[in-house]
Amino acid sequence: MTVNFNNRDPVYLQIVRYFKEQIVNGVLEPGEEIPSRRELANRMKVNPNTAQRAYKEMEEQGLIYTEKNHPSKITTDQQxxxxxxxxxxxxxxxxxxxxxxxxxxxxxxxxxxxxxxxxxxxxxxx
Amino acid sequence: MRNYLKLVNFEFNRVAKLFAVLLSFTFIVQVIGVIVQSKSYLNMADKKIYEEFMPKAQFLESFGHMSFFQIIRSVWFLGPIAICIAGVGFYIFLIWYRDWLGKNTFIYRLLMLPTTRLNIFYAKITTILIMTFGLVAFQLILLPVEILFMKTMVPEEFRSDMGVGELLTNMPELSIIIPGSFVELILYYGTGLLVVSVIFTAILMERSFRWKGIFAGLVYIAIASVIFILPLLLQEFVLNGYFYPVELLVLEIITGLIILAASIWMSRFLLTKKITV
Amino acid sequence: MIEVKAVEKKYGRKKILKGVSFTAKKGEITCLIGINGVGKTTILNAIMALTPINKGQILIDGKTLDKHTFEKITFIPDAITMLPHMTIAEAMEFMDDFYHCWNQERATELLGFFRLNQSDRISSLSKGNTAKVNLLLGLALDVDYVLMDEPFSGIDMFSREDIANVFTSHLIENRGVIITTHEVGDIEHLIDKVVLLDDGMVSKEFSAEEAREIEGKSVIDVMREVYQR
CATH class of the missing domain: 1.10.287 (Helix Hairpins)
Structure with missing residues (x-):
């Protein structure tokens, strides 16, 4: 999970885009668990606040969903x-x-x- | 209080090596002194009595008995004491500057400890006191040992023995480091403590204001000294001996306490508000 | 929150800080950027009362600093803060002795994180490992704020990576961090907020993500604008 970020686009949007690519490629499957925010920050070498923001954005776009006390998962919504x-x-x-x-x-x-x-x-x- | 004790322990450990060096240096040189002095006396006695056939009684009459006094008077004995005094005097400065100078910047840590910064001052001054008393105590233990050494070397008929107490009362040079009475002890070491506190304050002025601080520090030392001897000067030149000696002593003690308090207050102010790393 | 308010500082006749104001929040990494000699280190020293200021005010969670504040905020200078002859273990013991907020578990974790050997003497460490020990001693304190002076300067590449990893880890999480640097390049993605210093003043204070999102500019783009004006 290494990403070469560019410096001019918001890092959180670059993370969202990375997830979208992974979903479309089939690397991430619908319903698959994704790393915690902290883990993601660590692996992608980004600020934990940025990772948090990316997850928030993905939740708003319906790309991921979080049930209480569970790790976030990729949506299964076909649409x-x-x-x-x-x-x-x-x-x-x-x-x-x-x-x-x-x-x-x-x-x-x-x-x-x-x-x-x-x-x-x-x-x-x- | 706990932090103060921890700091004292820490500061003392830092100087333990230098302290050990001073102790062993004193021990070695003074014992060598005992041997050298005794030997030279005995050699002389040998020469006079066995080579020049001088009667023993006449020898003792013209050259005297060998006493520990001769040893104390020698550079073998006083030299190490002078070096120890110089060592402590030097360390009064080093105890502060070593935290700033060179690659070592321990002062950052000291100033960031979650304890009142005055504890650093107290711990350092306590360390100087411990060193001083430690050296004096060691000398007191060393004296009877050295006397014993001399006794084993010089036959009794050539000796005039003196106890430690007797030696001290006959040696004004020693009475300053090993006072004869409790009042003297308070007086000498109280003055010593006062001097160290004033020097510490001057050092902190330098550490706070650098070049200007050196000037301020020297002015502070000058003012403190003048105030300290002011009662004596007044007594001598203005009041024509108005006070009894006891009254003068009390006056001096009060003056000393005032200067000590001023130094501590000033150091606290500098350490909390003005110090710079 | 750490509030630096209109701070002025003179060295002799030279005014090095001419009214610096900025804030640093808990949970954010704030980066003080400026060329060498602009007074970045002086600001950190001033926050910790390691050097006096001539004017202005510095508040930590609304209060001026006192001895208790040192259980709440720590400073990791670009210098050795322990005695050279001490071993890492002894340095840790020293910290444990004096700080209530010392977290031994975290210290042990950091030893592993940085691959340091407890029995090594401070004086024998490389520049990179010295910086790591400094970081260890600071980060093992359960404090709300951590100030770091040039944590990346003069350090080999692999140590830089190790140190950068700290910023993306739980070791920093929820703390307020201020770091200074004159070289922002490889930490651009790690920081939340940038405070640009120029000529003794804050010339710009901005969020790194906002600059990218709203203006489409990298931190370096903004710096270029400010410094090459």
Whole structure:
């Protein structure tokens, strides 16, 4: 659980984002217990107050839930989980589009290239 | 109180090595002195009586008996005492400065102890007193031992024996460190305590204000000294012996107590409000 | 809360602090940043009454410091606070002797945390281990506030990591911490609040997360703005 934080985004949001990625990747499963705030601070090398804030944010977004006297768990709410997937996807595509925009390429050509590259990447990993 | 005692214990342990060195130095040099002095007397007696055939009675008449007095008068005996006095005098300063100087900054710890800072002052002054009394007590124990040493070396007919008490009353030099009466003891050591408290205050002034503090400290020492001898000066030059000696003594004791109280008050103020690490 | 209010301090004729004010809360890590010689250490010394101030006031939980305050606040200076000939065990014993708030369990835990050997003499320790012993002696006190002067300066990389780990651990939790540094780089994520000192004054006091969230600036970005104005 090591994260390279950047210095310009709030650390607590970077932690939230890290959790979202882990959920979407399936590293964290719905209903899985997550570390305590203190443990998280320790492992991620962040201020315990920041870890606390990240958990609060995740609770507000419904990503995690806490029953009394139990460790917090990843939500099992399929709708929330779906939203997370969507959110990350849209965000990534947005970023891609912005950077590709400057090259001014026709969208069909771009899509073909994307398909080709995506396939090559999957093959390489397999 | 408990913290004060703990600090005294701690401060004394810090000086224990120096203290042990002073004790052993005194012991060794004084015993060597006894041997050297006795030997030289005996050598002389040998020479006069067996080589120059001087009758024993005549020898004793012209050279006298060997007494411990001769040993006490020698540098072998007084030297170590002077060194011990110098050592304690030196440590009066070192006991403070060692906490600030060099890589060691123990003063941080001392000043951050959850106890009144005046306890540091009390503990340090007590340590100086313990050292002083310790050295004096050791000398008192050492004297009869040394006398015994001389007795084993010099045959009885060449000796004129003196007890410790007799020696002390005949040695004004020694009566200052080993007073003859209780009043003298209070007087000498009271004055000593007073001097140390005034010096401590001056040191704390220097530690608080640095260069300006040296000046302030010297002024404080000067003022304290003047006030202390003021009754004597008045008696001598203004009042033409108005007071009886006993009255003068009481007056001096009161003056001393006032100066002591002022030094403690000033040190407390400096330690809590002005000291700087 | 530690409140530093309009504190002024002169060294000779030179005014080193010209009215410094800031607060440090319990449960937060407050970082005093400024170039060397700006008076960071002086501020910590002043809080602990280790040096007098010329003007202003310093309150700890609303009260001025007295002997009882030392059971509530501790200072870990960038210097050895024990006698060089003492062993770590003896230094711990000394602390235990004088402080009610000494927590032996925590001290033992810290020994392990820092991988220190109790029987080592203070004088034989490396710079990094000396700093760790200092930290141990301070953090094993059950105090509400901990002041640390340059805990990372002149220390090898691995010791830095060990010390940084303290800040993310329960050893610090719920305490108010003030640390000074002239190099904020690798502790940016560890601190809650930043107090920037410049020319004897507080030029900016801000929350590190807020600067990132509201202005999108890192602590160093803010410093650059303040110092290169």
């Amino acid at each position: 929330v989980l779906g939203n997370v997937r969507n959110e990350l996807l849209v965000e990534a595509v947005d970023m891609f589009v912005t950077s590709v925009r400057s090259i001014n390429v026709p969208v069909e050509e771009l899509l073909d290239l994307v398909k080709e590259k995506y396939k090559a990447n999957v093959d390489k990993e397999a």
